[in-house]
Amino acid sequence: MSTGFCGLELEHPIINASGTFDAIAARRVFGDALHDAFPFAAFVSKTVTLAPRQGNPPPRLWELPAGLMNSIGLPNKGLSGYLAEDLPVLAGLPVPLIVNVMGFSRAEVGTLVSAFAARDEVAALELNVSCPNVETGLIMGADPSEVARLLSVVRPLTDKPLIVKLTPNATDPPAVARAAQEAGADAVSLINTIRGLALAPGSDRPWLGGGTGGVSGPGVRAIALAQVSSVRAAVSIPIVGMGGVASGADALELLRAGANLVAVGTESFRDPAAGARVRSELDRLGSRAPLSGAS
Amino acid sequence: MRATAERTRAPFGVRALPVTDRAEHGAYVVLSVRDPDGPDPQPGQFYMLRAAARWGGGAGERPFLPRAFSVLRARGAGERLELQFLLEAVGPGTVRLCELTEGQRLSVVGPLGIGFTSPRAGHRPVLVGGGVGIAPLAIWQDGLDPVTPVLLGFRDGPHAAGAALLPGARVATDDGSVGHHGLVTELLAAELDRDSRAEVYACGPPPMLEAVRRLCAERGIPAQLALEAGMACGFGACFGCVVPTARGLIRLCLEGPVLDAAELSAETFAVPGMGHSG
Numbered sequence: 001m002s003t004g005f006c007g008l009e010l011e012h013p014i015i016n017a018s019g020t021f022d023a024i025a026a027r028r029v030f031g032d033a034l035h036d037a038f039p040f041a042a043f044v045s046k047t048v049t050l051a052p053r054q055g056n057p058p059p060r061l062w063e064l065p066a067g068l069m070n071s072i073g074l075p076n077k078g079l080s081g082y083l084a085e086d087l088p089v090l091a092g093l094p095v096p097l098i099v100n101v102m103g104f105s106r107a108e109v110g111t112l113v114s115a116f117a118a119r120d121e122v123a124a125l126e127l128n129v130s131c132p133n134v135e136t137g138l139i140m141g142a143d144p145s146e147v148a149r150l151l152s153v154v155r156p157l158t159d160k161p162l163i164v165k166l167t168p169n170a171t172d173p174p175a176v177a178r179a180a181q182e183a184g185a186d187a188v189s190l191i192n193t194i195r196g197l198a199l200a201p202g203s204d205r206p207w208l209g210g211g212t213g214g215v216s217g218p219g220v221r222a223i224a225l226a227q228v229s230s231v232r233a234a235v236s237i238p239i240v241g242m243g244g245v246a247s248g249a250d251a252l253e254l255l256r257a258g259a260n261l262v263a264v265g266t267e268s269f270r271d272p273a274a275g276a277r278v279r280s281e282l283d284r285l286g287s288r289a290p291l292s293g294a295s
Numbered sequence: 296m297r298a299t300a301e302r303t304r305a306p307f308g309v310r311a312l313p314v315t316d317r318a319e320h321g322a323y324v325v326l327s328v329r330d331p332d333g334p335d336p337q338p339g340q341f342y343m344l345r346a347a348a349r350w351g352g353g354a355g356e357r358p359f360l361p362r363a364f365s366v367l368r369a370r371g372a373g374e375r376l377e378l379q380f381l382l383e384a385v386g387p388g389t390v391r392l393c394e395l396t397e398g399q400r401l402s403v404v405g406p407l408g409i410g411f412t413s414p415r416a417g418h419r420p421v422l423v424g425g426g427v428g429i430a431p432l433a434i435w436q437d438g439l440d441p442v443t444p445v446l447l448g449f450r451d452g453p454h455a456a457g458a459a460l461l462p463g464a465r466v467a468t469d470d471g472s473v474g475h476h477g478l479v480t481e482l483l484a485a486e487l488d489r490d491s492r493a494e495v496y497a498c499g500p501p502p503m504l505e506a507v508r509r510l511c512a513e514r515g516i517p518a519q520l521a522l523e524a525g526m527a528c529g530f531g532a533c534f535g536c537v538v539p540t541a542r543g544l545i546r547l548c549l550e551g552p553v554l555d556a557a558e559l560s561a562e563t564f565a566v567p568g569m570g571h572s573g
Contacts, residue, residue, distance in 0.1 A: 030305055030306070057539075271404070
């Protein structure tokens with residue numbers, strides 16, 4: 001089931017959600033078996049920021065009915081650390097690499113996009129305009145004109161496909177998607193986690209070290225399906241659909257709602273090979289080609 | 296610093312293993328499973344566990360995530376490899392795991408993490424455990440000189456029944472019902488008075504580990520501590536299980552769960568919810 005996506009030829013339509021699979025750590029744990037049976041048709045990196053980040057203080061996780069809330073805070077080595085240490089390793093993966101980037105200003109995103117535009121190892125870029133865990137992360141993705149302004153800065157910097165990752169914590173995600181398409185985005189991905197709060201048992205204080213967190217897992221699947229469907233009605237560019245996918249049947253529903261690729265996220269925590277299982281279940285179900293004019 | 300430990304790598308993916316035995320030891324359950332396709336784990340390594348069926352639907356509609364457990368013992372090899380896990384029903388996940396009986400299936404990912412390493416030259420091991428944290432000490436004890444001191448602390452008599460899993464252990468209980476009436480760290484202090492060339496291996500609740508760390512630091516005794524933190528995946532994907540160390544926040548599942556006490560501080564053990572997630 002070969003799949004075209006923004007000019008990339010992918011072996012199948014299942015990829016990972018950014019920040020839910022660390023291919024370098026997994027290689028240490030599982031060895032070469034990981035590459036021999038790599039579960040995703042493309043690998044999306046964890047978010048890279050300009051400066052290194054330690055991430056939020058623990059606790060970072062809270063288990064929910066049918067899901068998980070996290071407040072990780074985008075720990076990463078920063079652009080230079082990523083280029084020096086991670087990129088050479090990730091270039092050895094058996095699938096194309098999509099690098100997810102986030103900046104705290106348009107200029108910062110521009111610096112990140114330019115740096116990766118120059119690297120042949122990078123097949124595409126995903127712009128994180130939606131992470132709800134970092135104070136300023138919400139701003140760009142919550143407003144159509146902000147997204148348009150961001151793309152007016154970064155679109156001229158690269159010919160590589162630009163995927164805008166939409167936040168569900170916006171008033172009107174289809175309007176944001178339409179603005180992204182009009183400003184030159186090649187694709188959109190959705191949904192990111194939904195903002196939530198857990199109180200420490202018996203107290204009025206947040207449990208998570210970062211305060212609020214992002215809700216993911218099967219509990220958000222219906223929300224993802226609704227948002228993918230409404231975004232599909234608003235744009236013609238390809239969509240990466242995600243949110244609570246745990247089976248081939250879940251993936252098929254997102255494809256039917258208008259997604260072109262499907263990302264597996266939280267389910268990989270429960271089963272590191274979940275991506276491969278979702279793909280084979282999808283194969284058995286026989287996926288229908290997605291509908292409106294995307295390629 | 297302790298020597299760099301070898302990591303035994305896990306097969307990629309989940310294995311659904313048949314339960315071959317379920318035995319009660321007071322407040323604890325020992326679950327045995329056959330793992331014909333898994334490697335022999337290193338002492339101190341752990342597995343992510345969940346019931347192959349009916350995982351979810353417990354208290355608060357949990358559990359959702361698998362639970363991390365150090366391996367209690369590994370017996371046999373190759374196709375005859377059998378793993379044992381020490382369980383205590385304290386939350387929706389552990390309640391479900393404790394229900395499993397012979398013939399049902401346990402889904403596992405592992406072995407994961409980096410375990411214990413041999414004592415530094417000239418040092419003699421002393422094992423200190425608390426509660427369900429005695430588990431990794433059993434498999435470690437299996438490979439050590441039988442005279443190695445083993446000191447275990449429990450809340451009360453039903454929990455102290457777990458001490459039978461480690462032959463020759465000396466026991467302390469909070470309520471005085473078995474052995475020394477008091478803390479296991481009091482037994483440790485007496486042991487270190489006798490032997491200043493000890494290297495301590497400890498696993499237990501965060502306050503116990505912090506007391507062990509402080510005691511060893513005061514006396515210049517090296518210690519390897521097996522920690523626990525809330526964990527979603529166990530293989531470095533979620534970045535959820537970080538603990539504060541001298542190296543900064545590190546992923547416990549990847550760099551631990553056994554850490555050198557020298558890189559830890561009181562701050563490490565002050566993280567809310569560091570104990571068992573249930």
